[in-house]
Amino acid sequence: MMAEVAMVPETEYVFDVHGLNLWYGSSHALKDVDMQIEKNSITAFIGPSGCGKSTFLRVLDRMNDLIDNVKITGSVLFDGRDVYVDYDPMDLRRKVGMVFQRPNPFPMSIYDNIAYGPRLHGRPPKSELDAIVEESLQRAVLWDEVKDRLNKSALSLSGGQQQRLCIARTLAINPEVVLMDEPTSALDPISTTKIEELMVELKAKYTIVIVTHNMQQASRISDNTAFFLIDSERCGYLVEYGETSGLFFNPRDKRTEDYISGKFG
Numbered sequence: 336m337m338a339e340v341a342m343v344p345e346t347e348y349v350f351d352v353h354g355l356n357l358w359y360g361s362s363h364a365l366k367d368v369d370m371q372i373e374k375n376s377i378t379a380f381i382g383p384s385g386c387g388k389s390t391f392l393r394v395l396d397r398m399n400d401l402i403d404n405v406k407i408t409g410s411v412l413f414d415g416r417d418v419y420v421d422y423d424p425m426d427l428r429r430k431v432g433m434v435f436q437r438p439n440p441f442p443m444s445i446y447d448n449i450a451y452g453p454r455l456h457g458r459p460p461k462s463e464l465d466a467i468v469e470e471s472l473q474r475a476v477l478w479d480e481v482k483d484r485l486n487k488s489a490l491s492l493s494g495g496q497q498q499r500l501c502i503a504r505t506l507a508i509n510p511e512v513v514l515m516d517e518p519t520s521a522l523d524p525i526s527t528t529k530i531e532e533l534m535v536e537l538k539a540k541y542t543i544v545i546v547t548h549n550m551q552q553a554s555r556i557s558d559n560t561a562f563f564l565i566d567s568e569r570c571g572y573l574v575e576y577g578e579t580s581g582l583f584f585n586p587r588d589k590r591t592e593d594y595i596s597g598k599f600g
């Protein structure tokens with residue numbers, strides 16, 4: 336009888352970035368970044384202020400397109416297709432959602448915040464919209480807190496609730512990836528814990544990429560971490576990228592070790 340061979344599942348990557356360089360005008364902000372981002376995982380970007388973490392995050396959903404004078408070279412593949420060649424930016428952003436540092440609910444009801452994206456993309460009937468609103472709020476673990484006040488203004492929610500609402504709003508258009516730029520830096524510790532738990536739950540269905548200044552947060556919740564630094568010409572580059580446990584507890588690069596042990600940055 337043939338021995339059974341245990342199959343190790345092949346890692347699937349949603350993003351595959353090669354030789355990425357980015358300039359703001361004449362200022363070289365990111366140099367030669369290569370990175371593959373694993374599907375259904377949390378990837379954290381860490382590094383000192385100005386090293387290009389947010390810039391790199393915005394490369395992934397083409398948000399830098401909205402800034403004048405940005406030049407990008409290299410390739411950024413999302414699901415095997417080039418983000419800058421094969422995608423319309425609006426189609427891309429439907430698949431790659433973004434949550435920002437400061438909760439930014441629209442000045443309208445809780446319901447309308449969530450319904451906004453689906454209405455924009457296809458005008459579903461009311462019953463379908465109701466189901467999307469409930470499901471998105473459930474996924475963002477906010478439903479129980481707001482189900483009796485869906486017609487109240489989103490601005491009446493607490494900061495932590497507003498951020499979960501913004502996450503629910505992003506989930507309502509059914510993205511594959513959720514990018515989060517310091518999503519808890521404006522929140523208190525209890526709200527931060529809720530968002531962290533939520534991210535860990537969400538990775539079963541989505542791929543999460545997060546910029547964070549909080550190294551404990553990166554080590555608590557992320558599967559992979561990318562550490563960026565700035566060189567003598569003020570240009571950001573990737574120092575080390577890999578499994579979070581390895582990067583924090585057994586870094587390959589002395590600069591990573593110095594940064595995570597608080598020797599600089």
Ligand SMILES: Nc1ncnc2c1ncn2[C@@H]1O[C@H](COP(=O)(O)OP(=O)(O)OP(=O)(O)O)[C@@H](O)[C@H]1O
Nearest residue numbers: 359364382383384385386387388389390391402571
């Ligand atoms: N819209 C812009 N126009 C010109 N330069 C910019 C712009 N946005 C960022 N930069 C510059 O690019 C560099 C990287 O900035 P970025 O915000 O990506 O860094 P970061 O690592 O996310 O910083 P922080 O942790 O402080 O948010 C910085 O020198 C910054 O001043």
